[in-house]
Amino acid sequence: MIACGGGEALPQVMIQADKQEVLAYMSKFEFPPSIKSRPVWGRLEARAGKHHLMIADAEGAAAILDIAAPELMAKSHVIYIPNGADFADKLRDLKPAQFYEGPSYSASVQRIRRVLQDAHMGLQVYLAGTEGLMGQAMQEAVSAGIPHTAIQTEHRGSTARRMQCVHCKGITENVEVDPFVCSHCGLNLFVRDHYSRRLAAYQGVCVDAEDPGNVPAQKGIYE
Amino acid sequence: MVEKPLTHGVIGRDDMTIQFNDETFRDDYSFYNSAWAIKRFPFPFDKDDYMYSVNMEPHAGGREGSIFDNRFDVDEHYVSEMRDRALVLASDPLRCQSLPHMTLAGWDLLELIMVSKSEDYPDMFELHRDGDKWRWINKPLGIDDSFTFLDETTLPYGPMEYITRQTQGDFAVLDQRDDNLWMDAGMITTQADWSLDFDIGMNFFEWHAPVPLAHEKGIFVRALKFLLNIQQGSPVRRLNWTMTVNPLLDTSPENYHKWGVQKTTLTPDNLGSKQHLRVELQTFFRLPRSNAMVFPIRCYLCAFQDIVSVPKWGRRLHRVIRDLPDELAEYKGFAANRPMMLDYLAKFDDGLPTSPGIWPEIETEPALQK
Amino acid sequence: MSGATKIGVRVTEIVPLNNLVTRFKFEPLDGSLLPTFSGGAHTVVEMKDGDRTRLNPYSLMSDPSDRNAYTISVRRDDEGRGGSLFLHKNVKVGDEMVLSNPVNLFSLDLRAKKHLMIAGGIGITPFMAQIKQLDRNHGNWELHYSARSEDLASYARELTSEHPNDVHVYYNDKDQSIDLEQLLDGQPLGTHIYICGPRGMIDWVRGTAKELGWPREAVHFEEFLAPKPGKPFEVKLAVSNKVIEVGEHESLLEAIERAGVDAPYLCRGGACGQCETNVLECDGEIVHRDHWLEPDEHASNEKIMPCVSRFTGKTLVLDR
Numbered sequence: 033m034i035a036c037g038g039g040e041a042l043p044q045v046m047i048q049a050d051k052q053e054v055l056a057y058m059s060k061f062e063f064p065p066s067i068k069s070r071p072v073w074g075r076l077e078a079r080a081g082k083h084h085l086m087i088a089d090a091e092g093a094a095a096i097l098d099i100a101a102p103e104l105m106a107k108s109h110v111i112y113i114p115n116g117a118d119f120a121d122k123l124r125d126l127k128p129a130q131f132y133e134g135p136s137y138s139a140s141v142q143r144i145r146r147v148l149q150d151a152h153m154g155l156q157v158y159l160a161g162t163e164g165l166m167g168q169a170m171q172e173a174v175s176a177g178i179p180h181t182a183i184q185t186e187h188r189g190s191t192a193r194r195m196q197c198v199h200c201k202g203i204t205e206n207v208e209v210d211p212f213v214c215s216h217c218g219l220n221l222f223v224r225d226h227y228s229r230r231l232a233a234y235q236g237v238c239v240d241a242e243d244p245g246n247v248p249a250q251k252g253i254y255e
Numbered sequence: 256m257v258e259k260p261l262t263h264g265v266i267g268r269d270d271m272t273i274q275f276n277d278e279t280f281r282d283d284y285s286f287y288n289s290a291w292a293i294k295r296f297p298f299p300f301d302k303d304d305y306m307y308s309v310n311m312e313p314h315a316g317g318r319e320g321s322i323f324d325n326r327f328d329v330d331e332h333y334v335s336e337m338r339d340r341a342l343v344l345a346s347d348p349l350r351c352q353s354l355p356h357m358t359l360a361g362w363d364l365l366e367l368i369m370v371s372k373s374e375d376y377p378d379m380f381e382l383h384r385d386g387d388k389w390r391w392i393n394k395p396l397g398i399d400d401s402f403t404f405l406d407e408t409t410l411p412y413g414p415m416e417y418i419t420r421q422t423q424g425d426f427a428v429l430d431q432r433d434d435n436l437w438m439d440a441g442m443i444t445t446q447a448d449w450s451l452d453f454d455i456g457m458n459f460f461e462w463h464a465p466v467p468l469a470h471e472k473g474i475f476v477r478a479l480k481f482l483l484n485i486q487q488g489s490p491v492r493r494l495n496w497t498m499t500v501n502p503l504l505d506t507s508p509e510n511y512h513k514w515g516v517q518k519t520t521l522t523p524d525n526l527g528s529k530q531h532l533r534v535e536l537q538t539f540f541r542l543p544r545s546n547a548m549v550f551p552i553r554c555y556l557c558a559f560q561d562i563v564s565v566p567k568w569g570r571r572l573h574r575v576i577r578d579l580p581d582e583l584a585e586y587k588g589f590a591a592n593r594p595m596m597l598d599y600l601a602k603f604d605d606g607l608p609t610s611p612g613i614w615p616e617i618e619t620e621p622a623l624q625k
Numbered sequence: 626m627s628g629a630t631k632i633g634v635r636v637t638e639i640v641p642l643n644n645l646v647t648r649f650k651f652e653p654l655d656g657s658l659l660p661t662f663s664g665g666a667h668t669v670v671e672m673k674d675g676d677r678t679r680l681n682p683y684s685l686m687s688d689p690s691d692r693n694a695y696t697i698s699v700r701r702d703d704e705g706r707g708g709s710l711f712l713h714k715n716v717k718v719g720d721e722m723v724l725s726n727p728v729n730l731f732s733l734d735l736r737a738k739k740h741l742m743i744a745g746g747i748g749i750t751p752f753m754a755q756i757k758q759l760d761r762n763h764g765n766w767e768l769h770y771s772a773r774s775e776d777l778a779s780y781a782r783e784l785t786s787e788h789p790n791d792v793h794v795y796y797n798d799k800d801q802s803i804d805l806e807q808l809l810d811g812q813p814l815g816t817h818i819y820i821c822g823p824r825g826m827i828d829w830v831r832g833t834a835k836e837l838g839w840p841r842e843a844v845h846f847e848e849f850l851a852p853k854p855g856k857p858f859e860v861k862l863a864v865s866n867k868v869i870e871v872g873e874h875e876s877l878l879e880a881i882e883r884a885g886v887d888a889p890y891l892c893r894g895g896a897c898g899q900c901e902t903n904v905l906e907c908d909g910e911i912v913h914r915d916h917w918l919e920p921d922e923h924a925s926n927e928k929i930m931p932c933v934s935r936f937t938g939k940t941l942v943l944d945r
Contacts, residue, residue: 067465067470068463069460069464069465070464080836080837081837082838152811152812153809153812153814153816153837154838176814176815177816178840179433179841179843181840182840182841199508199511199512201349201452219512224465226453226465228453230456231453235508237511238512241512241513241514242518242519243519244516355736356736405761430735430736431732484891486726486728487727488630488660489630489726543661543662544662544663544758545735546663546665546729
């Protein structure tokens, strides 16, 4: 067995300065302050551990590139869902121990479950990209037995939300406007900041219940 | 499971001390409070203004006949409330959920309620225990079940669902870990507009996240510290309140698109009978086997016209509603109706001083001077 | 209101297990049933030692569902302030005593897919109750128990004969020790670690788990601190307007109680946070010894846990 049980922390200085400059244009969004159930996304950092699972979509790849060091990547399994972005080759070039490129989250989820099923305590989980991706992957890791506070996250890319209709329970993906129409029951819903980790979704509530038909004009969620 | 109603709008049996109303909390809203129920209504304001506070006190009895008297209050609405709960669950089973690790806490809760009710209301409830072989008799609901304690296969539902289908009030069962409380199980059908299905799994700060002002005042940090240290045998309680148009128990977010519009049906003429003050008796008990907590939230409804029949309450309710910060009226969902409510309540406020405390003081407080 | 609800009991059995450890059994005075509890809970034992009342916490080790009796095992501490010596020397079968209702600060995380227990010496006691609880619910657990010698390994024989596959015992005098890295490596996701034993063992396991990338929430530990003796000091209690002297062998909390001032407490071992007290004035140094306050709170000297912490210096004024 390789003597690496100590799992020494990987120093942050391994990020190359020029790479940081290149990535400076990548979208990073400053979420406005909100209520206590709204998730606060962090900043990925390399942590001690023998095994590392990294799951990212679209521009989330950039957050992985930011912390990628050869020693870390040699112990990492990367699952990437491009959603039209163009980072797969850059990630592959990091030479992760395992690399998988999936066409969508739902196509990748069985694989994520399989990886978690075999994993051991000490596994480090890194999630990067959209809130929908991070929320759903976190839910898988939590059900597998990792406390949510031990899972690292970093938001990149789209700020669209995964919304649950509190009335019909249907999930509408990629909601960018408020109010919006539930893709299942058709009610006009307003977008709340109240968030459920278990559902990996924000709550949508009927906006015209007290005055049916009086639906405010749509605007961007963060407008 | 519910006995057929007898005549004259009351149900129950002759040998029981409470006559149960035959009433509804939906459609025709035949709910009513008897004179007895009005007098023991838990009016939540102990002075003429209101702001959040932790306001906990030991839940160790109270004035005789008051709703604080027993660990789990049973009143004239019992049978009809249980019938309403069964209707809610039939249409939406997600209102009762328990994460897998909470089964032991469910047994704790079943034991707590069965022991308490059989001791506090021996004419209505009986518990016979021989080791793990238990027999539970609930006369008002006509139930007589034998089962094996801690064996889920011997009950028709999980232990929490079984006992809370027979107990008034909502129940949030909270796991304690990492210096926090986690809402990991519950029976929630008479809620003030929050969703168990959405909030299950959240910690104390997360499920209270939508409450305005209180976080900034540090209320929840203090309340949590207090709750984490509640010990076996030393339950505590507090009152909370909101407003509901029509005596609707199930003011759930799930059905808000159906009941929300009822808020717009108030008129100056029907306000006294339609507008209800909704009060929650919230209690907290430590559960012994699981080290979890149970947080029963018992809802009491009272129409404005019944509240103002107590002169002290009429005066005070007007002043509280008039002076409440806008954020709270908005959060509690009655900002739009507040002016109409104040027009109504002003008629019952003659400006006389009120005595401290929540009790009606019908004998000592002066009658309305206008 | 101070402490948990009290229970009057009678000592019905005293069994010396070895040179250091004795087991005590308590049954309720009035023939009623004791409250059930959860594995890991402790009770605070009240001891009337002359004009002095000693209050020491001990883990309950009996079956949590047995409501007829509670048992505790007490290790004699010849260096300590005398609580364990009092139990060993003065308490007889038939004596009436007072216990607190069970309080659990070392609860199982029932979500765990596996419970990995690590015990050192007398730290075995809470696991005795937890194992009984888990067995009843078909829980998945494993115990690693380290003791100085076979003679001092209380309950090791009983545990290994009842659970030959799940209990692993290590005797220090035979140079046996837990291979911790090996043990922690390869545990399935959802495993929780529980440690009860000497401070050094707790630090060792927590440190190793952290290095191996275990989340903080999956590592549970319990250490009761016995209040350490120290130089006497003077304290002013602002609310009750009293000046009290804390003696060499008593804790600040005990001195406050001796002065007739009601102060909240539960564990009396620096863990539960119940006795947290605001410091109004401090000219000197507070010797913080608790697990409860955060490091910045210790540094600020605005709070003190009087059950275990002391003071040296000129003036200390408390909001009590």
